[in-house]
Amino acid sequence: MEDINRNSINVLTLGALGKNVSDDTLFIQQAVTKAANYMVQSNQVGGTVYYTGNGTVHFPAGIYGISSTITVPYGVNLDMTNAIFVAIPSNKTLDGFNMTGNTFRNNIIGGTFVGFKTALTFSTNNRNTSRLLIDGLSVHHCNVGIDMTSFSSSRSTNLTIKNFQSISTNQFLKTYCDMTHLTDGWIDHTGYDGASIYNQGFLKADNIIFVPSPTQAGARPRWIDNYNVNDIQPGERGVSISHCRFGGESGSCPVIFNYATADLEIIRGYSASIINIENSIIFSSGASNGESAAIVLFAIPNRISIKNCSGISNLKNGMITCDSTFNSTTVPNSRLISIFIDSSNKGSTTFPLMDDDLHRFLMTDDTPFNAFRQTFKDGKFYKRYRAVSTDNITAKVTFKLASPTSLANGMEQRDHGFSFFASISSSTSGNFGYKSQSLYLITLTGGHDGTSIKKRLSYTLLASHGGGVSFGTHATISSVHWGSDYTGNKDADVSSTEENVTITFNGGSNSNITILPLFGVDNYS
Incomplete structure (x- = not known):
């Protein structure tokens, strides 16, 4: 026996x-x-x-x-x-x-x-x-x-999984676990059309060196594919990365291709999808495949957080970009979706931080007015807009406004309105000696014109300081209207789906407007 x-x-x-x-x-x-x-x-x-x-x-x-x-x-x-x-x-x-x-x-x-x-x-x-x-x-x-x-x-x-190495292996790990912890390892990428790690659960990775190889013809290499988990009990899912180094060698590739969608029913007990990267070195130049971003979105998760990372100055598409198959403008504004990128991660002043439409979800440590992220659809609240001008006489700035299209309930009625300060720097020359400055209050109100309910754009001059010859030139708004042309109507039916708002003023392409919100769609939160 x-x-x-x-x-x-x-x-x-x-x-x-x-x-x-x-x-x-x-x-x-x-x-x-x-x-x-x-x-x-x-x-x-x-x-x-x-x-x-x-x-x-x-x-x-x-x-x-x-x-x-x-x-x-x-x-x-x-x-x-x-x-x-x-x-x-x-x-x-x-x-x-x-x-x-x-x-x-x-x-x-x-x-x-x-x-x-x-x-x-x-x-x-x-x-x-x-x-x-x-x-x-x-x-x-x-x-x-x-x-x-x-x-x-x-x-x-x-x-x-600890103290490991993966060499010349297409995919090191496919995980579907509630909790996966990778620590103290080395993973190289063969340059094939896929990810070194497939995640459908919660993945924590720390103290790992990710080493890329030249990209194979027609391939889109990346380090992690992050997917939804629809059959688990409540709990966070996604990826958390710390103290890792990604790339730097020829053929660098994105850290994450994200396919996980945001759960907008979290308050009912469901699970949030998250991506967290901190204290890491990201050389994601995409030199051989053109991705050139740390995170590529095929869907937006509930939270993205990038803190205290370096090596990101060569990301031509920014820290976060959307795949061409994904239209991020279809994702609704929600407090349950947020992007946090601390000021240490700004990287290059040449390349963008992220795709323009994603700015509406941005919450940064140096943006005190992040409550207005839902008001301006391009996310450029408290930002400078560079003006365009075809004749160097009249300039314009256009932004997208998230405005309710009906007054069906009390919440929409309460949210129907916004106001912001617009600081205008006007000039027809790049020389500072031609600059003039003014400050306006711009508002969106709702009212009835005797026929129907309207959304009305208005502006009020608060201060004007001349510049140019004898300091006699003033930055003066000529119109604030719906649409993206130089002219348009200040009133629109409340049911109108027009998103563009344009401010026109005297000046050339060297002019700009900085917006400081006061009241917006998300101000009540």
Whole structure:
């Protein structure tokens, strides 16, 4: 009878050689099957299955050939320190170790896998306290390193991967866990058309170096694909990154392609989708593929936060940009969607911070009037607008206004109105000696003209200080109207969907307007 108190099996005692001269598959399978019968922990302690556990298979240092997938039974641990596993043949057609449905409080220590289709495959079988520790793993020239496989009925798995490296492997990790923690590792990108990490859960990554390779023809490489999770219980989902370095070498690529949408029903107990990057170095130049942004949006999550990062001056499309297939203007204004980028992340003064329409969600540490982000659709509240002029006599500035189109309920009636200060700097020359300044109060009010309800734009001069010859030229508004042309109507029907508001004044293309909001759509929050 087997001694059930033994807890470790040495594969060499069963006939494996580990000398890269033979196929050790049969002996490895025998070892893991045998280890499943060695009970290490008893469910009599506490009277619950949460205390059960089986034996460990020990692989002494060596090179082990594997010609067919090793099925690992429930509860078996693997000690593979200094062991190397080579697929036979090593052409990425064979899966290595498979623990599908059998993962539960397992430890996988060490192991180097070379030439596999998928090195390690795991999933649980609806066990509530599932935990998996992978420590010291290396994958080389594999298609996938670790695949947690989608198991919607059992996402309550805590996965920790530490002290790892992924070299010349297309995708290091596919995770669907409630909580995945990657720490102290190295991942290089092969330049293929995909992500090194697929995430559908909550992923925390820290102290990792991400090293890119030249992009393959027609590919869109990136480090992380972040997706929605629709079947988990309430809780945050997304990506949190700290103390990582992304790229810097030729062929750099975006940190995240985000496909996760914002949950606007959080107040009913659902989960928020988040992206958080802090204390990291981001060299995401996109030199060989043109992405040239840290985050590329295919959808907008609930929160994006970027803090205290560096190496971002070469991001030609800014910190955040939208994919050409995604129209961010279709996303409604909501307090449940926010973007926070602290002032240390401004990077280059040449390139934009993010796409214009995303500014309406921006909440920064140096923007005290972020409550108005929903009022101005291009997000340029408390910002300077550069004027355009076709004749160097009359200048204009146009912005998009988020204005309600009906008075169907009390909230819309309360929100129907806005006001802001407009500081105008007017000039027909780039020389400062021709500058004149004025300050206006501009408002949007609602009223009835005897026929229908109107939205009316008005302006009032508060102060004017002349410039130019004898300081005799003043910056004077000639019109504030709906539309983007030089002329238009100050009144619009309340049902009008026109978003553009234009201010025209005397001046040329060297003029500008700075807006300081007073009251806006989101001011009541």
